Amino acid sequence: MKNEANKIPYKIYLEESEMPTQYYNVRADMKKKPAPLLNPGTLKPMTFDELRPVFCDELIRQELDDTTAYFDIPQEIQDFYKMYRPSPLVRAYCLEEKLQTPAKIYYKFEGNNTSGSHKLNSAIAQAYYAKQQGLKGVTTETGAGQWGTALSMACAYLGLDCKVYMVKVSYEQKPFRREVMRTYGAQVTPSPSESTEIGRKILSEHPGTTGSLGCAISEAVEDATTHEGYRYVLGSVLSQVLLHQSIIGLETKTAMDKYGITPDVIIGCAGGGSNLGGLISPFMGEKLRGEKDYHFIAVEPASCPSLTRGKYVYDFCDTGMVCPLAKMYTLGSGFIPSPSHAGGLRYHGMSSILSELYDQGLMEARSAEQTEVFTAAEEFARVEGILPAPESSHAIKVAIDEALKCKETGEEKTILFGLTGTGYFDLKAYEQYNNGTMKDYIPTDEELQAGFDGIPKFPGNEI
């Protein structure tokens, strides 16, 4: 009934004809650009040719291009998007009423697809360019399984091979994720495996190991570079991924503009940065061009606080140290977040675009502990209906904080946050929360120092 007066529907869906036809590259509007990827051997910027054995050509072009503002979205990708996009921009009337806040809360919900998250936006783009290049397939790693699922779906649609190296402990503990990927025709291999040299080496040195993301990346890269017609793809961190994810922000902005809504605060959870970067890109563009101002807040877990407690230096993107060096806020590629932490956002670093924006003071960062995040998740689920992913719930937590501040001050701020996905595959964590056995974990300064000690040292890369 509240919405009758406001004339703003519970859910704003764009028409197909209003959907974005171009991705937006926020780097084009940054005066000081993110630092380039470095070759760890030469410490010189990675060139197109150096990246070609690993990545698809068009994706390298996108990765290296920090001046072109818009990239056309190919028709086949647009058609795929039409199967699950536009995603709804939801007015959280019920949450507002529950909180008794004068704030207006909106969230962009990316969980209404079988992969359960925004990852599909980049998976289809990456798979498309691989197919365009005439490749047979792609390889990747997956931990919790969201990215692997998204990539499997994209590859099934395009008829591409999809090889997923899944961290062995997840392969065994998350059989449902594995089966979704297999249903979509992916070849899912527990890592470390006997399929690669690095896998065999690790297995012989550490029999019985349950694997790690670093090891899975190394296997996926080796598989891609030793098989004709394959390339490696990655679901976050890279600038190309933020480019594809800009579809989230572009749709959001179009929907808000249509109803004359201007957000004051824009909040997103941040692991590698793909969702937050995608959501804020067009708004940040306006801020960079001096057209408008917004208050951006990145929310990361207190157990893996790369922005709030990390260093802004060059570091390896992967624990296996096979990928190029990226300048980013990092806890060190050897930093392993507590296994008690639920869900994603466990990445030691942060997108170099977001790192640079944060370093320039254009964005705030906060950390949240997981029990308070699940408290927010439960409150949200009960009034808004959607069971959120633990990752997304970091943004919910801070959105609620901001809405309660408005209640105190009486300000009618418009709060926008990204609801990246659903928690259907995270119910072990919900069970812990429901049973009161969930623990918080904040790394000590000594633990962080151990991570920093692993950061490569070279002139200009002082911590």
Add this chain to the structure above:
Amino acid sequence: MKNEANKIPYKIYLEESEMPTQYYNVRADMKKKPAPLLNPGTLKPMTFDELRPVFCDELIRQELDDTTAYFDIPQEIQDFYKMYRPSPLVRAYCLEEKLQTPAKIYYKFEGNNTSGSHKLNSAIAQAYYAKQQGLKGVTTETGAGQWGTALSMACAYLGLDCKVYMVKVSYEQKPFRREVMRTYGAQVTPSPSESTEIGRKILSEHPGTTGSLGCAISEAVEDATTHEGYRYVLGSVLSQVLLHQSIIGLETKTAMDKYGITPDVIIGCAGGGSNLGGLISPFMGEKLRGEKDYHFIAVEPASCPSLTRGKYVYDFCDTGMVCPLAKMYTLGSGFIPSPSHAGGLRYHGMSSILSELYDQGLMEARSAEQTEVFTAAEEFARVEGILPAPESSHAIKVAIDEALKCKETGEEKTILFGLTGTGYFDLKAYEQYNNGTMKDYIPTDEELQAGFDGIPKFPGNEI
């Protein structure tokens, strides 16, 4: 690109202002009405007063009313619907292209909410009327957990107590479903339990039993009738449930009318009948009034073939024989479908509305075996993106069959089917299918006869 020429979008979403504000009661347009519920003791039609200790007053009124065509949807229910409805009517362009069929395929997708299915449509209505009556809460049983989840969500929203008796084997084997319900604040009890007299009796007679749906119903009914301020609610079979589910068909019809689309064939899976009944209601109304003709197809599992191999007689609605007698197509309330059968649709009977329509020759029924259903599910998932529930996949199977027939004949039929939900909690079954260990099961005539032998015998109820 195909859709550019057709001008029909991939997904048709109604505006909030176009959403139905009344439920449609198909019984009002039936010349020969479904037979009334009978009191098993007196064999006379159940009266309002006899039903009051078990069900909410308004729901009894709806159950017994076979003449009022439209019931207003209360504003609070309409507001709740706006959180997850209108559900999309999807044009299956990708499936059409994969099948190379001239048929036009549409599906109404009810899985875009946390309960994962259409069950929420009736859960919120039943919870609302309970609250209106000033009750403290409701009780119910759940097997696979879809209905229990939906009811938990509805009760959390309205601030009602929700007690769910979950068949013990499911409680243990489907911990995720259990945790979703707990996150929504429901009290979930494995059945049989120590909380009820019937539960204690069964436990003492059969220590170590893993429970049954019949036992869980008996416990839920006992709990409701022995606690002040509680009533029992049910997620399918009853005519009130079909009334609430008519929202599916009403939205579908509005969306199709908006684009000038007329379906030739309308297909739904059928367990207790809530989804199929809801989808076809307004179309069946037109057929009953002689305004239009449609070809309706109910699809049931070959392992639980109530329409295709059952008897049209009075039978108990529950295996515990505590509920009234309903005239319906039934396999006998003692019939237990093979445990190898995946997902829902395991109900021994069928909605008395659908049974009567089928008996009058207004609807076709077919059965499908589960491996062919999963083959259809996988094909659908790979091209349309959505991972379907096993239940829904029965409708997909027949929709594909019909589309392939059109390919042979060249007919450009318009096929509509109901996609009731997602398969995120059915991945054990997908795993069996992926591993090639899934088995089909068709009951023998002798097994069916054993079920028929349990049907109550009285004058006029001959098999």
